[in-house]
Amino acid sequence: MDTRWAIFGTGGISAKFVSGLRHAKGAKPQLVVSRSAESGRRFAQAFGIPEVAEGYDSVTAASPFDVAYIATPPSEHARHAIACIEAGKAVLIEKPFASSVAEARRIADAARAQGVFCMEAMWTRFNPAARRLRDLIRDGAIGEVRQAHGAFCFTNKPDAANTSFDPQRGGGALAQLGVYPISLLHWLFGAPEGVEAFGRIGDTGVEEDAAISLRFAGGAVATVNTSLRALGDNGLRIGGTHGSIAFEGPIFRPYGVRVQRMAPRRKGSDTGLGRKALLREQGLPQKLSQWHGLLTRSGKVDRQLFAGNGYHYQVEEVGRCLAAGLQESPEMTLADSIAVMETMDTVRERIGGQGK
Amino acid sequence: MDTRWAIFGTGGISAKFVSGLRHAKGAKPQLVVSRSAESGRRFAQAFGIPEVAEGYDSVTAASPFDVAYIATPPSEHARHAIACIEAGKAVLIEKPFASSVAEARRIADAARAQGVFCMEAMWTRFNPAARRLRDLIRDGAIGEVRQAHGAFCFTNKPDAANTSFDPQRGGGALAQLGVYPISLLHWLFGAPEGVEAFGRIGDTGVEEDAAISLRFAGGAVATVNTSLRALGDNGLRIGGTHGSIAFEGPIFRPYGVRVQRMAPRRKGSDTGLGRKALLREQGLPQKLSQWHGLLTRSGKVDRQLFAGNGYHYQVEEVGRCLAAGLQESPEMTLADSIAVMETMDTVRERIGGQGK
Incomplete structure (x- = not known):
């Protein structure tokens, strides 16, 4: 079964990411999560994504996705990523990983404590x-x-x-x-x-x-x-x-x-x-x-x-890591994200x- | 009458400089000054330069040139430039202007005291x-x-x-x-x-x-x-x-x-x-x-x-400054050389x- 992705945020970077996701093997966009239901629906329609959730706090362990792609403003990364992690979902967090070293450490600690996959979206x-x-x-x-x-x-x-x-x-x-x-x-x-x-x-x-x-x-x-x-x-x-x-x-x-x-x-x-x-x-x-x-x-x-635009390589990396049961990518570790x-x-x- | 140049040093940079000098209007290489008479003669022959002087201390006010191009090692710039300046000769000094700020200041002071033209050869x-x-x-x-x-x-x-x-x-x-x-x-x-x-x-x-x-x-x-x-x-x-x-x-x-x-x-x-x-x-x-x-x-x-190789532009600048009675080039002042x-x-x- 394909890895199901939830897209957090409907800005330009999310558009590029989903556009790239189409070229990834074994991945599909399943859900858009947006502050406003309207922009969520518009985004979902543009990219043919089946489901829309209104509000970032609406996500639970039962939500229909495996990995969250967090592309909200950097100041929100820690809050949204940790909410997903605590719901047991893997996360891919747009760069910068957080808006301070302290927040980056909190995200990494949460992922390690929950034992879920977490990676910065440094797709290059x-x-x-x-x-x-x-x-x-x-x-x-x-x-x-x-x-x-x-x-x-x-x-x-x-x-x-x-x-x-x-x-x-x-x-x-x-x-x-x-x-x-x-x-x-x-x-x-x-x-x-x-x-x-x-x-x-x-x-x-x-x-x-x-x-x-x-x-x-x-x-x-x-x-x-x-x-x-x-x-x-x-x-x-x-x-x-x-x-x-x-x-x-x-x-x-x-x-x-x-x-x-x-x-x-x-x-x-x-x-x-x-x-x-x-x-x-x-x-x-x-x-x-x-x-x-x-x-x-x-x-x-x-x-x-x-x-395509090249974003699919990081999506496939996430798929590989999940299949191998890894909690971090060896190419983009949490320690690296914190050091950056x-x-x-x-x-x-x-x-x-x-x-x- | 053409400005007569003396070339101090016979290394690679002197070869490039004299090669460029050929394209300058109103300038001609007249004298090669070298530590060894032999390398001086070889250099003079290669570029058709009429006269050769052995030893950097042989230069006097009566030596047959108007401007000295100093291309000896940077550690020697101050000594050779100041000797020329004291003999009343204009000088163009290969970069770096000197090997320390203190030496650069000594050269500038000497030129100002003697009222002769002095410039760093920052030809770019x-x-x-x-x-x-x-x-x-x-x-x-x-x-x-x-x-x-x-x-x-x-x-x-x-x-x-x-x-x-x-x-x-x-x-x-x-x-x-x-x-x-x-x-x-x-x-x-x-x-x-x-x-x-x-x-x-x-x-x-x-x-x-x-x-x-x-x-x-x-x-x-x-x-x-x-x-x-x-x-x-x-x-x-x-x-x-x-x-x-x-x-x-x-x-x-x-x-x-x-x-x-x-x-x-x-x-x-x-x-x-x-x-x-x-x-x-x-x-x-x-x-x-x-x-x-x-x-x-x-x-x-x-x-x-x-x-040509472009070195002639700085040679023509020296000619213009000498003709105008300037002691410094407005484009490459002594203060600039010291600041660098x-x-x-x-x-x-x-x-x-x-x-x-």
């Missing part, structure tokens, strides 16, 4: 391009990892009525966007040993921008840019002693990786006085590289195209005093 | 793509600036015999590579108000990697990655409330800018339940964007191609305690 970790990137790094494709950069920035209109800009509902650039690169870096390299950041608090009281430096065990360092107000490169790139790997496509939906292998060079070897060196500086090779952007876009692309919240809290602390 | 500031980038930002092409990211990283073989890896001669990732993005950010936004960094000190005693966060007056924030051991994206990108501007080509030699304009969006507006939204998530538009990388490479390219050294010193202080 299950994307084939991300898996490929991690495998290539593990296989030594770029040598020893030294550097990383990730960004997730968009230009939005500040609006206090909007969850992203509302501190009461868990808004801010970090919770809405920065969590993607931060979580991917945690996944690849573990929790950082050092966290520093600069940022700006906007008029509605959330951090609208952040520039973050991180240091990981072993000495690799990384930077992260995130913004609710400006556009960024929105990529992920890892540099090692023998090359680099970068996502093809945006960090929130990569569809491949670009690998550039490069043997460490001896400084000065390419700056001789010979005819070849001069040609490279002044002649046709220099012109060609200008025209074609060869210097910045070289490397081999390994495309990992997928059908801790990193984000440290960033917010650093930014806190820096004013508007 | 005179590159047409960099000028275009700054003009577009000033003209409001991307709205209010919020975010920036710059990187300059390469995979080198650690080697204590190499200036880059030698702390005694002013090596390290910052001095050799990081100075490019840091200086460009100073040029665009002024000296940062806040500087934080993580990094790693290598076996030869220099910082091999750094991940830097910066905060500027007005609240814009930036990250910088630099490394002697790993490959990076090596670009420069500025994000604003109405779009972004990025270099086309590497940060050390950009040949254009890519402008992406974007009106701030209202969150949620693109995540509806309609047929169009679903198509974008699941259908052909999603597939096309995967195939063509449209999401990451959109925007309008403004190419600023140039003949201060930022780099702060980064090194932060990294200092972090170990290998």
Whole structure:
């Protein structure tokens, strides 16, 4: 029998999620849970979902679903997730996992106490391009990892009525966007040993921008840019002693990786006085590289195209874990979710005093 | 009469510089000054330079040149530059300007006292793509600036015999590579108000990697990655409330800018339940964007191609300043060079305690 899903919340992210769910094997959306019956019915109709429940407190152990997908505002995650957990239901919680480390711990404790499955919906970790990137790094494709950069920035209109800009509902650039690169870096390299950041608090009281430096065990360092107000490169790139790997496509939906292998060079070897060196500086090779952007876009692309929007990978992961009787996904553990919240809290602390 | 140049040092950077000098109007290389007469002669022969002087102390007021280009190791910059300045010669000093803030101040004081022209050879500031980038930002092409990211990283073989890896001669990732993005950010936004960094000190005693966060007056924030051991994206990108501007080509030699304009969006507006939204998530538009990388490479390219390797722009700037009787270039002042050294010193202080 298919795993039956309940969708908590009828916003844009729920629409994307259910749209992705269609591509997942062994899963079907069964129930929409919404604050208002009307928006629940409209959502159910748009996606052909059989049942609608009005009010988040209406859920009981007898409700007709196996897993709840919690996509209410971050400030409500703990309340809605714990209610489901106590009803014995598995939960998949939209990122950020909660609006504070304390709430994240309460959710994790409840899931462990009840012995039910609980996972953060950091779906990028299950994307084939991300898996490929991690495998290539593990296989030594770029040598020893030294550097990383990730960004997730968009230009939005500040609006206090909007969850992203509302501190009461868990808004801010970090919770809405920065969590993607931060979580991917945690996944690849573990929790950082050092966290520093600069940022700006906007008029509605959330951090609208952040520039973050991180240091990981072993000495690799990384930077992260995130913004609710400006556009960024929105990529992920890892540099090692023998090359680099970068996502093809945006960090929130990569569809491949670009690998550039490069043997460490001896400084000065390419700056001789010979005819070849001069040609490279002044002649046709220099012109060609200008025209074609060869210097910045070289490397081999390994495309990992997928059908649909990619959200189905995390849905299938939940199905696999439930079938195996696991209470956590080994790829996205509760400890990881809490550690990511801790990193984000440290960033917010650093930014806190820096004013508007 | 053409401005006569003396070239101090015969390494790779001098070769590139003289190669670029050929494209400058009103300038000619007249003299090579080298520690060894032999390498001086070899260099002079390769580039058709008439005269050679052995030993850096052989330079006097009577030496047959107007401007000295100082490309000896950073640890020697102060000594060689001040000797020239005291002989009444103008100087162009390869970056980093000196190996400490104290030495940078001594050079600036000497130039001001003697009333001779002195400038750091941060040639990227005179590159047409960099000028275009700054003009577009000033003209409001991307709205209010919020975010920036710059990187300059390469995979080198650690080697204590190499200036880059030698702390005694002013090596390290910052001095050799990081100075490019840091200086460009100073040029665009002024000296940062806040500087934080993580990094790693290598076996030869220099910082091999750094991940830097910066905060500027007005609240814009930036990250910088630099490394002697790993490959990076090596670009420069500025994000604003109405779009972004990025270099086309590497940060050390950009040949254009890519402008992406974007009106701030209202969150949620693109995540509806309609047929169009679903198509974008699941259908052909999603597939096309995967195939063509449209999401990451959109925007309008403004190419600023140039003949030669681009070093001639700074040479012509020196000529213009000398003709106008200026002692500093308004685009690359001594105060700027000192401020950049201060930022780099702060980064090194932060990294200092972090170990290998």
